Amino acid sequence: MVGYRQVLGLCALSLAAQALQRSSLPISELKKQIRGANQLSARDVNLQALYPEYNLSTPIDHFHNDSLYEPHSNDKFNLRYWFDAQYYKPGGPVIVLAGGETDGADRLPFLQKGIVYQLAKATNGVGVILEHRYYGSSIPTKDLSTESLRFLTTDQALADTAYFANNVKFAGLENVDFNPKKTPWIAYGGSYAGAFVALLRKLYPDQYWGAISSSGVPEAIWDYYKYFEAAAVYGPPACVENTRKITDIIDKILIGKKGSKYVGQLKSVFGLPNVTHDGDFASAINGGIYGLQSLNWDPTQSSNGFFDYCDTVSSDKLKYPKTESLRKSVNELITVAGYGSELNTLSNHVLNYVGYYAPNAASCTNQDQDECFSTYDTSFYSQDSISQSWRLWPYQYCTQWGFLQTGSGVPKGQLPLISRTIDLEYSSVICRDAFNLTGPANVNAINKYGGFGLSYPRLAFVDGQWDPWRAAGVHAIGLPERVSTTEQPYVLIDKAVHHWDENGLFPNETTAELPPAPVASTQKKEALFVRQWVQEFKNKNSHNTVNEPAEL
Known part of the structure; x- marks a missing residue:
């Protein structure tokens, strides 16, 4: 059972094997990148001695x-x-x-x-x-x-x-x-x-x-919604189909029923009723599909989170018995989102999805939910001392590289694998609040050297x-x-x-x-x-x- 925060932890564990990170990290994760916040592992100490x-x-x-x-x-x-x-x-x-x-x-x-x-x-x-x-x-x-x-x-x-x-x-x-x-x-x-x-x-x-x-990645791309193309093409088909449908249900509520009681009902089902921003909520429940990047042939560097997630969301059987108490509410949300005709099959899939991300809410103790999951904090972003190393890669992608991983960029008529509430406006909060950059990255500064056509x-x-x-x-x-x-x-x-x-x-x-x-x-x-x-x-x-x- 691997949730959003656990996926991020596994990504950090295999940092040497994995580079480009996901965009729109919550403040709680950025704080972990402050210089001195992490202790050297025994391996790191030994290698630096060698x-x-x-x-x-x-x-x-x-x-x-x-x-x-x-x-x-x-x-x-x-x-x-x-x-x-x-x-x-x-x-x-x-x-x-x-x-x-x-x-x-x-x-x-x-x-x-x-x-x-x-x-x-x-x-x-x-x-x-x-x-x-x-x-x-x-x-x-x-x-x-x-x-x-x-x-x-x-x-x-x-x-x-x-x-x-x-x-x-x-x-x-x-x-x-x-x-x-x-x-x-x-x-x-x-x-x-x-x-x-x-x-x-x-x-x-x-x-x-x-x-x-x-x-x-020689082609710098501001809206990199195609980050999820590999998962869509090579992931288990049932996992991909179910993730798309569940994501669409979430969007039909967050976007289609914005301002209604159903938005609060949806957040409560996931145990996240006090996450203010819809993008933060959607981001807190999409880590499973990101897990593909954490796969590695070396078992010491790999996470199996992607396939664990896919096994969970593809199962027709209820994998988390405690979620049974949520079935009535989940079925109502499925129906309101327009998937009532698929209720018999989708009900368990959605409940399994909810159960998979249950550790997110449980992990947020001694803080309010926005402190755990929000990307909005102007006072945090104003910090610029030498210890604030979280600023470095975001500055590079905000100014030159882009690679904002959105759901909104997916063409209409296609169902995305992450919520469309995760759009360019949401994903570039750090660009505006940390660096006062209000426009897209100047990707031409990179692409002028060849981009997709680069050869030498x-x-x-x-x-x-x-x-x-x-x-x-x-x-x-x-x-x-x-x-x-x-x-x-x-x-x-x-x-x-x-x-x-x-x-x-x-x-x-x-x-x-x-x-x-x-x-x-x-x-x-x-x-x-x-x-x-x-x-x-x-x-x-x-x-x-x-x-x-x-x-x-």
């Missing part, structure tokens, strides 16, 4: 000719990184994992046994985790006010990453020339960082010889077939398929979700089933084409003829 952290003094402002960054700054900040050179041999590459929108320390497992470890070992290279400006300890300003956050743009962070390649000296390897003219630099990123490294390869080809974009030599795109973020990338359903070559790999991992190729296991953890064959095959392909890219660099520098790209 991999010492380093810093490179980096310009705060790379673009003194761009008025966007006025007033300009001549100061520098410490850009944090970690590296592992245990497999390095002369001529080997530097493999850089872009940290993305989280503390860079969260990415250390990929240096220990994930994709960075695998590629560094396969190529005799140096593995690096590079933190994104403003995240973790790579903070360039004294606070996180909207004015200070003007330097938090993807372009500035990309310039950091190029500056790093041009200037870093690895401890113990100071005598090695790692200048990009002498050493191939290969970037890897997953999710937002996947789009990031794709842009990096295009904008800084002289610094980064190649890049792998895993679950990359030695730029690989790897995606999961079931990934909710696939619809913002080059493997989006409906886009023309590309031919996969060594020069431009194009790989869709069967039945995979969010950057599944990034995870890895120790040799003694590997079994016949883990990693699953599609993931293992993809990781072998990645090692193969990166080795070929490195050889191509060596051939170029020695003036040898480069072979034509072969199909993968």
Whole structure:
């Protein structure tokens, strides 16, 4: 039995395996992102002891000719990184994992046994985790006010990453020339960082010889209602159908009967009578369908919440006997919403849906329900000290990336999987109240580099077939398929979700089933084409003829 708050907890548990978060988090969840609110796990402590952290003094402002960054700054900040050179041999590459929108320390497992470890070992290279400006300890300003956050743009962070390649000296390897003219630099990123490294390869080809974009989202989209497309297409059909019908019943009450007694009756059925805003109420009872992103092939990083939810809402039998007392009220709501002819089948489905989310109300103790579930709190949003790290990714999506996951964006005539009360107005509350941004994000700042059509030599795109973020990338359903070559790999991992190729296991953890064959095959392909890219660099520098790209 996994409710909204439990789903969010599982998402946080597997943060290293999952990046882009859902929009419209309640204030109670944003508070958990305040710096210092979370204690380091034993794993984090051990990894940080294993991999010492380093810093490179980096310009705060790379673009003194761009008025966007006025007033300009001549100061520098410490850009944090970690590296592992245990497999390095002369001529080997530097493999850089872009940290993305989280503390860079969260990415250390990929240096220990994930994709960075695998590629560094396969190529005799140096593995690096590079933190994104403003995240973790790579903070360039004294606070996180909207004015200070003007330097938090993807372009500035990309310039950091190029500056790093041009200037870093690895401890113990100071005598090695790692200048990009002498050493191939290969970037890897997953999710937002996947789009990031794709842009990096295009904008800084002289610094980064190649890049792998895993679950990359190069098409910035303000209204990202297609987040739920993967669940609709690949989820269990009965689960999808029942979720759509139940969501429609909820909307027929919240929207169609707004102001009537039935709205209060609906909220009371779910034990949430005191949630003021309809969007907050709807958001508190939709976490199950979000669970698809939390699936991972690695059991230690995965949540089965999506299928638990689907089993619950698809069952024709009553799974929560305590909800029987609500049947009369639920049946009335079903009938008022226009589904009276399906009462015999829908009644238990709705009651199971209610029972599934019952822990939400039960979890809200010692607070009123708005304190637990509301996204509205102007005094909270006004906080901008350096500890308020919840401001960072919302600032990025409010200004440049979008990805607001709405129900209202679903075309008329189609039933959404989340309520239409979750619209752009509701989902952008944080943009207005935290940053005084009243319009949509400037997605053209990202999409001008190619969006869905982005391609470049030695730029690989790897995606999961079931990934909710696939619809913002080059493997989006409906886009023309590309031919996969060594020069431009194009790989869709069967039945995979969010950057599944990034995870890895120790040799003694590997079994016949883990990693699953599609993931293992993809990781072998990645090692193969990166080795070929490195050889191509060596051939170029020695003036040898480069072979034509072969199909993968």
